[in-house]
Amino acid sequence: MEETSNKVILFGTEASPFARRVIWALKLKGVDYDYVEEDLSNKSPALLHYNPIHKKVPVLVHAGKPVAESAVILEYIEETWPNRTPLLPKDPYERAVARFWIAYGDQKGHVFHGFLTCLEEGKEQAARDVLETFKIIQDEALGDKKFFGGNTLGLVDLCFGWLTSFEQVERVVGVRVLEPATLPRLHRWTRDFKEAPGIKENLPDMEAQLPELESLRKHLVSSKS
Ligand SMILES: N[C@@H](CCC(=O)N[C@@H](CS)C(=O)NCC(=O)O)C(=O)O
Structure with a gap:
């Protein structure tokens, strides 16, 4: 059935x-x-x-x-469900660009994992690596647009949506990277994304996840050293 x-x-x-x-x-x-x-x-x-x-x-x-x-x-x-709120552009080239950035974000998973699991002596380097990746995402993918695909949300935004919880990761690691002074447009995007209809009502409760994130970091760091 x-x-x-x-x-x-x-x-x-x-x-x-x-x-x-x-x-x-x-x-x-x-x-x-x-x-x-x-x-x-x-x-x-x-x-x-x-x-x-x-x-x-x-x-x-x-x-x-x-x-x-x-x-x-x-x-x-x-x-x-192509007709209900399209999340990829119609133009094949623009679709290819969107797919490129989704793949790029996923391929950089090791950089974010390296930040979450960095040892005390590797913190600065891990923060620099994340900053470099964020700068590429901000300058090359986002540019001056409101969202990654323009004025409306698309799949690239959804794939980078976890950045709205990066603050909790920074708190657990003890270093700030995604700040208005260093990454003004990407930081502004995190605010716009969090406020967008459909997203706002469905954000994860990351404050509640903090203890779990702490123990995940401890576990990963101890298995590294
Ligand atoms: N490439 C996968 C990654 C999924 C993934 O890593 N999921 C994690 C949770 S965030 C998981 O299920 N981990 C369980 C495990 O590794 O055993 C995707 O995009 O779906």
Whole structure:
């Protein structure tokens, strides 16, 4: 029965930036879905069944069929519900540019991970590396536009949406990087993004995640040294 219905189910966690992108896309598109909050220390049989390769969230199940990997899920959502709040430009070249920046952000995951897990002596270098990446995102991807695609939100914004929680990461690490003085346009974008309809009502409660983020940093740092 479930296999043939058009039911949409999302497996995620509150703190996952990858799952959050998908939540925002579904909300902006007005797609009804059931949400399953996973415990990543005790993954459900359903998650392991639907994502046997990576065993990670998010997974979107539509009409009984699973789609994994957040960037792939976003494209699937855009192609399945193209007319409800388009999230990719119509022009093929502009679509290619959007895909380039989504891939760029994901390829730079190690820089952000390096910041979260830096040891005391590596803090300055880790902060410089993040700043350099943020500058590229600000100057080359965002430019003078309000959002990455222009005046309205798109998939690139959703993929960089986790930057709105970077302040909590900075607090846990003890260094500030994304500040108005150094990155004025990217900082302004984080404020506009947080205020945008569809996003504002669906932001993660990152203050509540602070203790978890603290212990994640401690765990990652201790397994490094
Ligand atoms: N490339 C994946 C990354 C997903 C990912 O790293 N998910 C994390 C949570 S933020 C996870 O499920 N981790 C569980 C694990 O690694 O076992 C995507 O874009 O969906």
